[in-house]
Amino acid sequence: MKTWVKILCIALLVYTIVGGFLLEVPRLNIVNESIRALYFHVPMWFGMIALFTVSLVYSILYLNKPAFKRDAFAVEFVHAGIVLNILGLTTGMIWANYTWGSPWHGDPKQNGAAIALLIYLAYFVLRGSIENEDQKARLSAVYNIFAYAAMIPLLFIIPRMTSSMHPGNGGNPGFNSYDLDSRMRLVFYPAVIGWTLLGVWIAILRVRVRFISEKLLNLEHD
Amino acid sequence: MTKFFKLLCLLILPASAWAQPIEMADTMRSEGKIYVVVAILLLIFVGLITYLILLDRKITKIEKKLPPDSNS
Numbered sequence: 001m002k003t004w005v006k007i008l009c010i011a012l013l014v015y016t017i018v019g020g021f022l023l024e025v026p027r028l029n030i031v032n033e034s035i036r037a038l039y040f041h042v043p044m045w046f047g048m049i050a051l052f053t054v055s056l057v058y059s060i061l062y063l064n065k066p067a068f069k070r071d072a073f074a075v076e077f078v079h080a081g082i083v084l085n086i087l088g089l090t091t092g093m094i095w096a097n098y099t100w101g102s103p104w105h106g107d108p109k110q111n112g113a114a115i116a117l118l119i120y121l122a123y124f125v126l127r128g129s130i131e132n133e134d135q136k137a138r139l140s141a142v143y144n145i146f147a148y149a150a151m152i153p154l155l156f157i158i159p160r161m162t163s164s165m166h167p168g169n170g171g172n173p174g175f176n177s178y179d180l181d182s183r184m185r186l187v188f189y190p191a192v193i194g195w196t197l198l199g200v201w202i203a204i205l206r207v208r209v210r211f212i213s214e215k216l217l218n219l220e221h222d
Numbered sequence: 223m224t225k226f227f228k229l230l231c232l233l234i235l236p237a238s239a240w241a242q243p244i245e246m247a248d249t250m251r252s253e254g255k256i257y258v259v260v261a262i263l264l265l266i267f268v269g270l271i272t273y274l275i276l277l278d279r280k281i282t283k284i285e286k287k288l289p290p291d292s293n294s
Binding site for chain 1: 256257259260263264267271274275277278281284285288289
């Protein structure tokens with residue numbers, strides 16, 4: 001990751017924290033100031049989707065032409081994506097407790113996110129259960145494609161077919177009027193980019209550690 | 223008369239002190255002290271990012287110790 005990307009990431013997140021708390025937001029009943037959680041809760045999900053998408057691409061690349069590097073990217077981007085998923089779920093539970101009335105509301109999107117988490121955790125169960133490195137990489141790449149294909153309907157299709165309390169779901173696609181508010185966009189989009197870049201940064205650090213340990217292993221064999 | 227004057231002084235002096243708001247560094251205390259929360263969050267964020275940057279540099283250092291890439 002280039003240094004300027006890291007600086008951009010930090011700058012966007014500092015702006016998110018300052019702007020997210022101090023700039024004007026729409027005054028709405030029930031959500032009140034908690035609407036600012038949008039700048040922190042929702043980017044977790046955007047970041048997760050971005051990381052899982054990168055992982056999916058590397059898995060497909062791996063199946064096309066097996067290489068250690070491709071597998072390393074696929075694993076670590078899922079790993080960082082799961083961290084964002086858990087943060088998204090827990091922040092959502094805090095938010096739901098004070099706006100919907102209970103932390104686990106059985107909202108279709110909430111359930112879908114939890115099932116997606118389980119599906120992706122199973123990715124690591126699968127990897128842990130195979131000894132042979134090539135088999136591990138190939139089978140988990142296939143599973144990763146399945147996991148992505150299962151996550152998309154869970155998060156984006158099913159919540160729209162039933163009624164969901166998440167804005168933009170339950171029949172009316174796209175963003176609801178409140179997050180389309182132009183004042184909020186000014187912070188929301190930078191926040192999405194910033195948090196996503198932070199996830200990518202951490203994932204790449206983990207990839208590099210994986211490269212190092214692989215190199216050390218090769219040195220021992222020589 | 224002196225008594226009345228003293229009483230007048232006691233009544234008026236504090237009032238005149240309160241009459242105009244005194245300028246202090248109030249930014250951090252205004253709007254329900256939200257700026258304090260922002261400062262705390264920024265500090266935590268800067269701390270975590272510093273930690274991440276140090277980790278990044280440490281990994282770079284180790285990478286440089288290893289022999290350059292051959293094919294993997």
